[in-house]
Amino acid sequence: MSSQKKLVVAHAPYWHDGSKISTKNYHIMIAALPAVLMGISQYGAPALAVIAFAMACAMIWEVIWNLILGKSASIGDGSAAVTGMLLGMLMPATAPWWLIVLGTFIAIIVGKQIFGGIGFNPLNPPLLALAMLVISFTGIFDFNESLRHYDLGFVMTYPLADLKAFGPDAIGKFGLGDLFMGRQAGAIGSTFGLGLIVGGLYLMLRGYMRWEVSLSFLAGVFITALLFNLSDPAKYASPVFHVLTGYTLIAAFFLVPEDSSSPANFIPMLIFGAMAGLMTVLVRNIGAYVDGVPFSILLMNLANPLLDKIRPKAIGKVVENA
Amino acid sequence: MTSKGEQAFAFALAAILLVVGVVCYAGFSQETPEEPVRLMFKSTAGKILFDHKTHTDDAGYGIGCDDCHHEEQDESMSCSGEDCHGPDSEPKRGDALHTNCKGCHEESGAGPVECAACHVM
Numbered sequence: 001m002s003s004q005k006k007l008v009v010a011h012a013p014y015w016h017d018g019s020k021i022s023t024k025n026y027h028i029m030i031a032a033l034p035a036v037l038m039g040i041s042q043y044g045a046p047a048l049a050v051i052a053f054a055m056a057c058a059m060i061w062e063v064i065w066n067l068i069l070g071k072s073a074s075i076g077d078g079s080a081a082v083t084g085m086l087l088g089m090l091m092p093a094t095a096p097w098w099l100i101v102l103g104t105f106i107a108i109i110v111g112k113q114i115f116g117g118i119g120f121n122p123l124n125p126p127l128l129a130l131a132m133l134v135i136s137f138t139g140i141f142d143f144n145e146s147l148r149h150y151d152l153g154f155v156m157t158y159p160l161a162d163l164k165a166f167g168p169d170a171i172g173k174f175g176l177g178d179l180f181m182g183r184q185a186g187a188i189g190s191t192f193g194l195g196l197i198v199g200g201l202y203l204m205l206r207g208y209m210r211w212e213v214s215l216s217f218l219a220g221v222f223i224t225a226l227l228f229n230l231s232d233p234a235k236y237a238s239p240v241f242h243v244l245t246g247y248t249l250i251a252a253f254f255l256v257p258e259d260s261s262s263p264a265n266f267i268p269m270l271i272f273g274a275m276a277g278l279m280t281v282l283v284r285n286i287g288a289y290v291d292g293v294p295f296s297i298l299l300m301n302l303a304n305p306l307l308d309k310i311r312p313k314a315i316g317k318v319v320e321n322a
Numbered sequence: 323m324t325s326k327g328e329q330a331f332a333f334a335l336a337a338i339l340l341v342v343g344v345v346c347y348a349g350f351s352q353e354t355p356e357e358p359v360r361l362m363f364k365s366t367a368g369k370i371l372f373d374h375k376t377h378t379d380d381a382g383y384g385i386g387c388d389d390c391h392h393e394e395q396d397e398s399m400s401c402s403g404e405d406c407h408g409p410d411s412e413p414k415r416g417d418a419l420h421t422n423c424k425g426c427h428e429e430s431g432a433g434p435v436e437c438a439a440c441h442v443m
Contacts, residue, residue, distance in 0.1 A: 053343025
C-alpha cells in the first residue's frame, strides 16, 4: 500500500476562515452592478424603480415569512436581496409594481421559503418566478410590446423575437459589437454582455461561483447553436448571436450556478450546465417560446438530485475479513 | 446566523430601496410620447409591430400624417371607433390598415407584403 497521504483530517476545534454567506451575496450584487447600471442608464428611473422595488419587496416578503413562522429575521444574509435584484434584472423596465410584488412573492415564498429557506430550494427562485410570470403575462414579457415607447438610438426590436418570427434574415441589422455592449432591447440587467462577463469572471476568480456550471452552460448553448447553424444557416442563427442575446449571459453567470439548485460534484456540474444550454437552444430554435432559458434551467434543476448521484469514488478500501 | 450589524444593514437597505422604488414608480413613471415611436397592433392573426417613427421621420421614409390618417385625429380618437373603422363599419380596421400598409409597400416596391413578414403569431 502506498504510504502517500491522501487525506489529512484534524480533530476539533476548527478555525473559521471568516467567510460568510452575506459576504458572498453582497459580492454577487456588486458583480451584477455593471449590468444593472447599464440598464438604469438606458431606461432611466423606471428601470431603477423595478430593481429597487424588487429588492425591497423580496426582503419584505422574507421578513413577513420569518414573522409568520416566528423565526428570527434572515434578510441579513443578503440572499433575499440577491433574489430580488436578479428578478428585477430579468424584467422589462416597464414592469408594473404589482408584477414585482407578485414575482418576488413567488421567488421568495414559493421558490425558497416553503422548502426551508436558503440552501433548501430545489429550483432557482428568480427563474421560477420569471417562468410563472412569462406564462401568465405574455404581453409584459414581449419586449417588442413593452418597450415600444423607447427609442434609445439603436435597433429597438428584441433580437430573439425577430429571430423566432422572421428567421436569420431579420437579424442582420444587429451588430455583434452592439449586442455585446448592451445596445439591444431586452430586460433591464440582461443585455450588457461585457458587464455580465466581467461580473461573472469576478465571481469565478473570487471563488463565489462554480465555473464548471457556468462555462458548461455557455458551451452547451454555443455547441448546440453551432450544430443547428451548420445544419441550415438559412434557418438557424449563429452561436455567437445566441450567446449574446436574451437571458443567456445573465443565466450563465448569475442563475445557472446558484448553489442550492445546481450539482456539487464535477461531472454532474458539467452535465447540468451543458444540458441546460442544449435545451435553451432547443426551445429557441424549435420550441414555442422566444427564449428557453427559464424553462431549460428549471427542468435541469429538477434533475439536479439525480445528477449528483454521480459521485467520486470514496477514498479508502474495504478490507475483507477484517 | 447573521450578526446584528448585518441585520441592521439589511433592514436599512430594504427601507432605502423601498423608498427609492416607490418614489421612482410614483414620480417618474414612463411617459407615453406625444408621437408614437412604435405601435403594436393586435389582431386575430397575431401581433404586428409598426415602427411609426421610422415611417414618419424625415431621416426615415418621411411619410406625411395625412398619407395614412385621413382626417385629423385627437388623442381620444381610436381608428376602430364606431363611426370610423369599427366592426360594423366599412372598411374595417384590419382592411383599412392592410390597404394602407400593403398598398404603399406594393406601390413603392419597398417593405413587406407577405403575411408572415408583419404578423407574428
